Amino acid sequence: MTFYIPQDTTALALGADAVASALQSVGIEPVRSGSRGMFWLEPLLEVETNKGRIGFGPVTAKDIPSIVDALESDPARHTLYQGEVADIPYFKSQQRLTYSRAGLGDPVCLDNYQALNGFKGLNNALKMTGQQIVDQVKDSGLRGRGGAAFPAGIKWQTVHDAGKDGCQKYIVCNADEGDSGTFADRLVMEADPYQLIEGMIVAGLAVGATQGYIYLRSEYPVAHKLLNIAIDRAIAANFLGENIQGSGKTFYLEVRLGAGAYICGEETSLLESLEGKRGMVRAKPPLPAIEGLFGMPTVVNNVLTLAAISTILEQGADSYQNFGMGRSRGTLAIQLAGNIKRGGLIELAFGVTLREVVEDYGQGTYSGRPIRAIQVGGPLGAFLPESQWDTPMDYEAFAAIKAMIGHGGIVVFDDTADMAAQARFAMEFCVVESCGKCTPCRIGSVRGVEVIDRIVANENRDNNLILLHELCDTMEFGSLCAMGGMTPYPVRSALAHFPNDFLLRDAAGAAQGEH
């Protein structure tokens, strides 16, 4: 029997190390795997038995003796028994491409990775010209998963074509995953880091870049450790460095840590930070694809975008683009969080509705109260009322209701949530995280908090409401980047769908109006 207990951050936070110790104390050395993403079951202990790979969860150290006993008799009788992990409906119904290996084994074991189809995409890519790779990515319909959903192939083509022959180009992976309720990047890096490395090497081959950087947020120490181990092993096995697998191609890769600024998830700030400067947004144009890192042509892609590359190169553009709807092709890594019963990572083809996600997968709120609002796409995403929950997860469908899918984070609120406070929080978040370069964001967010306070205090209410709407316009149309430009989304949606929350408060602090 082989025991698996995850070493990803969520499992660790929920006591996975204690579980591992408990196993060791009874003479069992577990494999420290990645997580499957079913966080409501973590720590999820998996055991490879002659009856298949079964799971117990969520387990604590004190459950170990009883589980060990159960394994010797009838595991199914244990209260934490989850059956065959692959058959858990939450998992089984997903369409796992990027996360196909997540949780299966030791994430930094190179043999494991290769045994599970790893580096097949790279091997295919090594036989192709840069343009052929770029064409594959274009044909796949892959769009940037960081939030902006820009077609990856077109960005790559720009970098491929940019600069003088032989000029230095860069591949930069944006791993500064800072949106509230998101963890998909982390899960890739902690559960399957080679996939990201493979995607970056392929990107380098495609556009002619020989240096890659993973810009990782400092709050991800586990991912940092695992990435560095994986990179070292990839170098040792000649997947990185000079003359990759005898191909004559070169690609170097390094991890750089951020310094705790949300704004450095914005690609141009990220580049500034990577260059050692303050994380300040750059005006575009010039696009990073033309003048990026150190002024050279640079691909800046999210972790998920680059991770998807290995799938596309392995299985072919057609196969990938068979998933999805409309112009949103492939799968989406939905991250279900907030006040939710079954939080976790759900990889599905675009097109599933929000309601299916929160009700079927999430099983409603953790508090058991009715869901009141759902914020999709991080702190800059709109709050969606129930009337909008049947919207399919599709970039265009969301844009049509002035919402966004963003990085795929979903945060659920129950009926006790004060949406005026949430609107204020959106402005306040902008106050705290604004880089300070452009005026609408730097000053506008501060004034936004003040104006909302005045509205809620019923000071000159009508005029302040007009002012808040104008401020939202100023921020949306005037800001330099999406930070200030999208802060109005949650504010406006709260105003539009939950207007009563903005009414004068009573002594108890509740808005005087019906919920």
Place this chain on the structure above:
Amino acid sequence: MLEFYEPQADYGTPKSTSTNMVTLSIDGVEVTVPEGTSVMRAAAESGVKIPRLCATDQLKSFGSCRVCLVEIEGRRGFPVSCTTNVEAGMEVKTQSDEIGKLRRNVMELYISDHPLDCLTCPTNGDCELQDTAGELGLRSVRYGFEGENHLVAEKDESNPYFTFDPSKCIVCSRCVRACEEVQGTFALTIDGRGFESKVSASQAEDFMDSECVSCGACVNACPTATLTEKSIIEAGKPEHSVTTTCAYCGVGCSFKAEMKGSQVVRMTPYKDGKANEGHACVKGRFAFGYATHKDRITVPMIRDSIDDPWREVSWEEAVTYTAKRFKAIQAQYGRTSIGAISSSRCTNEEVYLVQKMVRAGFGNNNVDTCARVCHSPTGFGLKTTLGESAGTQTFASVADADVVIVMGANPTEAHPVFGSRLKRRLREGAKLIVIDPRKIELVSSPHITADYHLPVRPGTNVTLLNALAHVVVNEGLEAREYIADRCDVAEFEKWVAFIGDERHSPENTETITGVSAADLRAAARLYATGGNGAIFYGLGVTEHSQGSTAVMGIANLAMLTGNIGRDGVGVNPLRGQNNVQGSCDMGSFPHELPGYRHISDKATRDLFEGEWGVTLDSEPGLRIPNMFDAALDGEFKGLYCQGEDIAQSDPNTQHVEAALRSIECLVVQDIFLNETAKFAHVFLPGASFLEKDGTFTNAERRISRVRKVMPPLSGKADWEGTMALANALGCKMEYSHPSDIMDEIARLTPTFNGVSYDRLEQLGSIQWPCNDSTPEGTPIMHVDQFVRGKGFFAMTEYVATTERANRKFPLLLTTGRILSQYNVGAQTRRTDNSEWHGEDLIEIHPHDAEERGINHGDWVGINSRVGDTVLRADVTDRVKPGVVYTTFHHPVSGANVITTDNSDWATNCPEYKVTAVQLSKVTQPSNWQARQKSFDKQQQGLLKDARH
């Protein structure tokens, strides 16, 4: 060019240099501009002003203020016009209701965090924020003023010239970007983020304590009153301005003197000035207060002996007195017993008149200029090898250089505006080789690291240059075609045989120069093969007993690698004073008439004799050091010294003082009672550059106008003073304006044939040669062939100086300049620049200091073979062991008491850069310093008596 005061036109973003033109439509009007132009600039060039706050054409576009947004057909939202470049067929709308509302609402946000004290604000009427609020029609601030704000942020008044008031800051980063992009010092940053973002000098220090070099670029860039000149705070906004040329270093920056009546309230670098393109340094930008300092002497004075009190007299009495005494001296001691020294700080026209008075009035050629003690070896060396005594390229063309050698020059201190230009190019990736005994700023400073620093032992430049050439030749890196095409091949072959000898190899010269052979080889390869190579050198090359040889070595190296005669390459002397080039051009040397024509040349003499109606002496006259020697020999008795302080600036002070004391009639024309004037019998009050018309010629041969912005305090500009003296001597001069003098110069000088004040007015400035074949001047010299015909490879055998370190004098002293002070300091010491450099220090390496028990700040006695002085120690590894260094900006320092009589073999340029010395800890000033102090006290007393 007198104009009502207007801020200089600003097109918002820098000019594009592309030659591809793009046509678009802006507000329905077709506009054609170069590719790469921003929409903002395209609009501005077609007369449409798009409001903006963070954009200025001196800086790269930034896109932070969001006031310049426009609508572009087919594009989403409202692109900002500063960061959006034009595209063919683009249809831009700069005004609409939506645009107006957005802009106004952004402005409302700005003003919600800005004091409303416009009427009492120092930049009232000269504020871009105020103007823009007006343009946008902002009528109320609905947010009120109760919210978070910076209105009580504390003001920083530490800098003597400008204040920083963060309560007025709009965080446009123009100051920070100016410090980075224009000046290249990186002293400013934005501290904090979001609403807490604030401009910070260094690590949140006062401006004065920070790395700020007070160039004023940030003040210029500031669109509000946040960074404001104290002079403007005191005096208010100027009412008119006059374009003129700076009177400090040889960069020759163009300025707008901004005036209230005849009071200068601000000097603003002129954007159309081709030498500086809108940049300045702490001297030119701020240190103009000396011109109206209380020490100015504005009335002529005479006395019979230097121990007599001065007597104030009329101009007429002063010149009559002088003429009488000069004539008497000539009658007694002969025609050649008098002479004159012209000034590199005076205008071309003034210098021309001085040499004319000497040659035509004194009847001899005893005229010399301070270039004798700085760049005379340049004149000799470049004339011999290339055929013309001048730098070969424009400052601007350093932007096309790939490898730059800076040798014996310290641009960031002594030629700061050029230094900034050079740094910009280096930040773009050009390579840098620094040849200097000291770690100058360019060796290592923010974003600049020299690829090679060759810390040459003082006095061994020629050996080092020979070794560089040896590597190029022996490794076959020379530009064969270029040499075959453009140089004297027979001479070249001889030279190759000389330079190829193993004694010049880096390995064999290592012990002489102290420079690692490996570094030297690598540097030589880099210069020879790295693309466009440009050499900039200074007095660290010329002020040696082999100064002329070193200059020729530099020219050889440039010819050898094909690096002369096009953009981005060349050989460029960095001239110390504003008009060194001009004073040399104007015939200040005893052997040369204007245009570097030898006095023995009959045809040239005929030309001048015809114009001047006199017979000229065909024998060269005395050089400055010869004058001193002749004075001590009793053969030289009368000297007219205009705008030069030889007692402080020339070497071996005690020798100079003895010579001056032996002169019977010393006439000094200056704006202050300088060190030389203390030995004078006649004092003619000089005029500052603000008080006269004329021209200066900078280090790139650029002739620029100096314009009178205030009447001469003494009633006469210097040219008028010289003219009065000449007429009193019977040497008839009738000029009604300096332009008449320039017309005469142009008539008599082929390289100046095309120069006139009208032409200067049209072109702004002219780089000579300017004549019929080059009516707009000559930015790059030696383009198709060298001026001398074929380039000449001169032999450059190294002959070591006799000034060597030994047991008694084990250290080598070398001298230099510092940013805040200028030359002898007569001007800058009378400004707040002294806050940065109130005294000269002696730099010594920690190792040498420790051996002598010297600590930082200790008083240190410096003894050389000729004298001794006392300075305080600056223990630093900027100098290497065995080398000490000082500046000579303060008379009391007596730096030249220690320097010797050694001089360049060809030109007598003094060997300021090598003096063997010993240092020891002392407790009191030197004897010379004590004497100097009492002499100064006596002379100041005699002056005071005259003025009351």
